[in-house]
Amino acid sequence: AQSVAQPEDQVNVAEGNPLTVKCTYSVSGNPYLFWYVQYPNRGLQFLLKYITGDNLVKGSYGFEAEFNKSQTSFHLKKPSALVSDSALYFCAVRVMNRDDKIIFGKGTRLHILP
Amino acid sequence: NAGVTQTPKFQVLKTGQSMTLQCAQDMNHEYMSWYRQDPGMGLRLIHYSVGAGITDQGEVPNGYNVSRSTTEDFPLRLLSAAPSQTSVYFCASSRIRDRRYEQYFGPGTRLTVT
Numbered sequence: 001a002q003s004v005a006q007p008e009d010q011v012n013v014a015e016g017n018p019l020t021v022k023c024t025y026s027v028s029g030n031p032y033l034f035w036y037v038q039y040p041n042r043g044l045q046f047l048l049k050y051i052t053g054d055n056l057v058k059g060s061y062g063f064e065a066e067f068n069k070s071q072t073s074f075h076l077k078k079p080s081a082l083v084s085d086s087a088l089y090f091c092a093v094r095v096m097n098r099d100d101k102i103i104f105g106k107g108t109r110l111h112i113l114p
Numbered sequence: 115n116a117g118v119t120q121t122p123k124f125q126v127l128k129t130g131q132s133m134t135l136q137c138a139q140d141m142n143h144e145y146m147s148w149y150r151q152d153p154g155m156g157l158r159l160i161h162y163s164v165g166a167g168i169t170d171q172g173e174v175p176n177g178y179n180v181s182r183s184t185t186e187d188f189p190l191r192l193l194s195a196a197p198s199q200t201s202v203y204f205c206a207s208s209r210i211r212d213r214r215y216e217q218y219f220g221p222g223t224r225l226t227v228t
Contacts, residue, residue: 009154032215043204043219044157051215090156101172102147102208102217106156 002027004093006105013081014113021076021108023091032094033074034102035065037087044090050074061085081112117141120205120220127195127227135190135223137205143216145208146188147172148180150201151222157204163188195227 003026013019025031035047048059055067065076074091091105121136139146147162149172159172163182177199179191188207192199202224208217 006156034217036219043221044206045219046217049215101159101162101170102206103159103173104149104157106154 002103004091004103004105006091006108008108010109012111012113015083016080019078019081021089021110023074023105025072025093027093034092035076036090039087083112083114086110086112118205118207118218118220120223122223125225129195129227131195133192135203137188137220138186139207143207143209147206148190149204152201197227200227201225
């Protein structure tokens with residue numbers, strides 16, 4: 001069965017430091033991979049996606065993610081964190097076969113400390 | 115272009131009552147889905163649809179029904195509400211048939227079942 005794992009419930013980073021939010025996946029086909037952000041009392045906002053091509057994907061608000069097929073990972077990164085980056089981040093996967101489900105991880109809460 | 119709209123924003127039900135959560139999109143997306151968000155559980159897929167007349171079950175379909183009679187609308191029906199269905203419900207729509215992937219979430223419906 002396809003699944004997405006976000007091993008950290010919470011990540012704390014000092015403002016200005018680089019941040020990484022981890023995501024690993026398990027699928028049987030070629031994955032579409034996504035990152036979303038959710039601010040308090042809001043819906044989810046799309047950050048970036050990987051479908052094919054360059055393993056390093058750049059998205060909104062200065063975020064990027066690296067697709068690593070051998071490690072089945074898609075970690076979210078940003079070179080210099082801002083306090084305004086504090087939010088809940090979700091990784092998601094869609095498998096390119098007849099099953100069009102999009103499955104989300106449990107989320108990682110990112111705290112950027114001023 | 116309103117994106118994805120959900121009504122109501124808030125709802126309180128008594129155990130055993132039924133209701134329908136409405137979801138509509140005006141982007142001609144073929145794919146629509148319903149998720150519930152619970153603390154520590156992330157987003158879990160309830161039902162999804164890959165086009166008008168086609169629906170399928172997600173991870174947690176029990177207690178919920180859906181139909182997709184038009185491309186625009188994807189209502190979620192709670193047949194007999196239970197306290198375990200207290201959650202925040204998000205509807206999403208997406209175009210996923212080509213590389214120009216886009217997905218949008220509605221603002222959510224906060225449901226409390228007493």
